[in-house]
Each structure stands twice: as C-alpha cells, then as structure tokens.
Amino acid sequence: MMIPLSIHDLAPITPGHTIGQSFAASVALAQTAEKHGYLRVWYAEHHNMPTIASSAPAVLIGHVAEQTTSIRLGAGGIMLPNHSPLAIAEQFGTLAELYPNRIDLGLGRAPGSDQTTARAMRRDPRASDQFPQDVMELQAYLGNESIIPGVRAIPGAGTNVPLHILGSSLFGAQLAAALGLPFTFASHFAPDSLYEAIAIYRRDFTPSTQLSAPYVMVAANVIAADDAADAAQQFVTIRRARVRGMIARGPASPEYTDDQIDTFLTTAQGAQTANMMRYSAVGTPSDVRMFLQDFAASTQADELILAHQSTEIEDRLRSVALTAEAMSGSLV
Template sequence: MSLTLSILDLAPVAPGQTPRDSFEASVELARAAERFGYRRVWYAEHHNMASIASSATSVLIGYVAAHTDTIRLGAGGIMLPNHAPLTIAEQFGTLETLFPGRIDLGLGRAPGSDQVTMHAMRRDASSSDSFPQDVLELQGYLAGKSRVPGVQAVPGAGTNVPLYILGSSLFGAQLAAAVGLPYAFASHFAPDALHQAVELYRREFQPSAQLAEPYVMAGANVIAADDADDARQQFEIVRRRRVRSMIARGPATPEYSDAEIDAFLTTPNGRQIADMMRYTATGTASDVRRFLEEFAASVQADELIVAHHSQDIADRLRSVELTADAMQGADA
C-alpha cells in the first residue's frame, strides 16, 4: 500500500518550558519531517491552553516556513467561525505569496477553546452555523472569484491555497463531499465516528476544481522508540498529561499526582478520556508500522497525519525518524 505520511504538530509546551521553547522545537520537528520524507506538517488553532502554543496559527506557520525549505506547512486547522473569511484569505494568501507551493489550509468549525474563551474572542454559540457559507466565501477569495461584490483578498486572490475540511463527525464529511474537498478526520482524539464518516464522504463525494476524487486523511498518535518499554513509559506520561489538561482547568485547580491520575483512569470518566487516544501506535518501529498499516487499511486512508507526542523533543525527533524509516521500508 502506498501511503502518504504527514505530521500534526500540537506545539506542546512541556512542564518547565516556555512557548518560545515550543516554537524552536516545532522548527526542529519540521526540519526532521522534511529530512525524512513526510509530506506536510500542520498546526492546530487552540486558545487559552497553557500546554499548546499554536494559537496564532498563521504566524507559527510563517516562522517555521522561514526556517525550512521544501516541506508543505499548514493549518490543521483554522477554526473558521473564530474569524472573518477575508482575514484568513489575507493571512494564507500572504503565506502562499511568501512561500509559494508550500501552504495548506485546513478548516474546522469547533471553537478550539471553552465557552468562556469563546466569549473573550467575541464569538457566540451560533457562529458555527454559517461554517459552510464561510468556507465557500473563503474559497472564492483565494480563487480570485470573490462572492462579495467589490471585495478581494490582497494578497490572496488567485493564490488558490488548497483547502481541507477537518472534522470528527458526519457534518464535516457531508460538507467535504458536497464541495469536493479533501477530508481530514480527527481520529487522533475523537475516534468514534471515523469509519462511518469516511464511508459517507466517499459515497457522497462530488468532484470539484480542486479535487477529482475523494481524498481521506486520518489522524493517529505515535510514540516510537528504540525500546518498546521506553515507548510505553513515554505513553504513560503523555496520557497522564492529556488527562490533567482535561480535568485541571484554571489556576485554582489542584495539582493531581500521578497516582491520582492513574486512579482516575480506572473510573468510567477516566476510561472515556483514555479512549480518545484509541488510535495510538506505541512501541518499536516495527510495532508502529504494523499498527499504522492496519489502521490505514481499515479506513482506506490516502494519507495518515500523525502526532508524535513524546514529551522530550529528542524523543519526539527519534519517533519521527523511526516512523518514517519503518513506513518507507514497508513501501519498498
């Protein structure tokens, strides 16, 4: 099976580190991805999360692009209801103008934040209702065929930055199929509807100027290491961090110990959070290859976009290398 491999970089801020440390790690990660043959690296828009530094997504893309040469970079994704389509067209039109042929724009409709943060961003709960119309408006700006008379994206018009629809439900699958765009499913943290959504997308897909046939990207988590026990220990650290980020919000929240987190993971709520990382490849290179091949085959994915979660950047870079070598060896 010929399978394209890409990376989702969550720009994590590890304990004791700063956002600047995270940005430098993202540059190292993208350079490694470029060196080892990954297709693209994407960054996701999140807000008010101390452990994720990619809130100003287009700015981060520009910074990493300036420190790399060939790899595609993009948003996975921009939460479009947080923004005016014209603003995003201008931002990504600027990126495409500066780094031609290297920029992607994945679009989602979630807030990328909690309810209080939504209010701080001047977004209301109904903002996502216009997502399909906003996608078409944005597409028009980038194609130089504005749907708003007298308004053009400068820069942006005619850049035709490729769009992708992101989703974790049937809604995104239906939209991506209707407008003929590639579909990226967020199975790295929301696995439940993956197979149903992909089946719907392929069944209802309508060809477009951008895409003649359905194209499916599926997300997975990866921790590859030279030693399987080391990989499992890294995964335990990552899983505890994930749980803490979901149950510990705000400065008044107590700092839960590892033992308390492990006890919580035995509860129904804990198991539910743990299941969000259902599609996680952990182990040696051969373990990871076997998992990713089976995962991709189960959904007939055209491309896997993997999040390397190791907390230490050196371990993350090793995971990037081992995974690339394993998957390239599988294609040989």
C-alpha cells in the same frame, strides 16, 4: 506504495521550557520531517491552553517555512468561526505568495477553546452555523471571483490555496463531500465516528475544481522509540497529562498525583477519557509500522497525519525519524 505521512504539531509547551523553546522545537520537528520525507506539517489553532503555543497558526507557519525548503505547511486547522473569511484569505494568501506551492489551509468549526475564551475572542455563539457559507466565501476569495461584490483578498485572490475540511463528527464529512474537498478526521482524539464519517464522505463525494475524487486523511498518535518499554512509559506519561488537563481546569483545580490519575482511569469515566487516544501507535519501529499499516488498510486512507506525542523534543524527533524509516521499510 508507501502511504504519505504528515505531522500534526501543537507546538507543545513542555514542563520547564519556555514558549520560545517550544517554537524552536517546532522548527526542528519540521526540519526533521522534511529530511525524512514527510509530506506536510499542520498546526492547530487553540486558545487559552497553558500547554499549547499554536494559537496563531499563520504566524507559526511563516516562521517554520522560512527555516525549511520543501515540506508543505498549513493549518490543521484554522477555526474559521473565530475569524472573518476575508482575514484568513489575506493571511494564507500572503503565505502562499511568500512560499509558493507549500501552503495548505485546513478548516474546522469548533472554537478551539472553552466558551469563556470564545467570548473573549468576540466570537458570535451562532458563528458555527455559518461555517459552510464561510468556507465557500473563503474559497472564492482565494480563487478568481469573490462572491462579495466589490471585495477582493489582496493578497489571496488567484492563489487557490488548497482547502481541507477537518472534522470529528459526521458534519465535516458531509460538508467536505458536498464541496468536493479533502476530508481529515481527527481520530487522534475523537475516534468514535471515524469509520462512519469516512464512509459518508466517500459515498456522497461530489467532484470539484480542486478535487476529482475523495481524499481522506486520518490521524493517529505515535510514540516510536528504540526500546518498547521506553515507548510504553512515554505513552503512560502522555495519557496522564491528557487526562489531568481534562479533569483539572482552572486555577482552583487540585493537583492530582499520578496514582490518582491512574485510579481515575479504572473508572467508567476514566475509560471513556482514555478511549480518546484509542488510535495510538506505541512501541518499537516494527510495532508502529504494524499498527499504522493496519490502520491505513482498515480506513483505506490516502494519507496518515501523525501526532508524535513524546514530551521531550529529542524523543519526538527520534519518533519522527523512526516512524518514517519503519514505514519506508528501512528499519534501523
């Protein structure tokens, strides 16, 4: 049986393109994913990042939903400590009423930004400590009984939008297990605790009204191309961009050349940074299929959520199509 495939989309702002073009690319990506049988597309909340346009996932979900027909759409995730649970319940309740049975709500507790930006968002530094309570408050708003007397989410109440806990550490696994919710591990950029986290989640899982048995999604980067050398070069370009973005922050940062980035990658710190992309399927469709099948088998994942990382939208769309065809067994 083919494992369900989904997509994680940051609405990347690629060099030489506008934010409007980025959103058009996200629509095309979701339409291509829908055509090729992907289960869902999720958008991540990030702020003050010049290469990422998905800062308002609920708005982007609505825009994409209007231009697709069946694929599930959701947040992967909403950084709940940035918001009140009531506001998120109303936003996703609205989406659920507009697009029934198509909306997911993945939740994380990180700021999705640096600390200066978090302060600009009026985020309380202690808000993350309230994450478990905020998840339960949000879940109640989306259900039939609010735990805040006299307060209901309208829209939201009774929609029962499915919640997912996102994590890159053991905390998310423990919370998802305790609440009986699906768990998604961000192994596409934080691979180190993957196997320990999913083992804890499965061991400690408590059934809930939403979920009777553990459900694990794991994330991987993907660059599938017709030519292996082309895919490999795309990966080199993406990895350089990832490293450059991490070591060159702020307007006063120097502009590192490709040679300087490659030299940095030979250092211990550079190797640690490169390790963030450890789970990456790169190559021809058969190469990608082999990697993803092994990854799914080793994690016993119920679903794979893939970040197609190619810089150019045409390459991303081709990667989406090739990966789906490869995983279904119909290589082209």
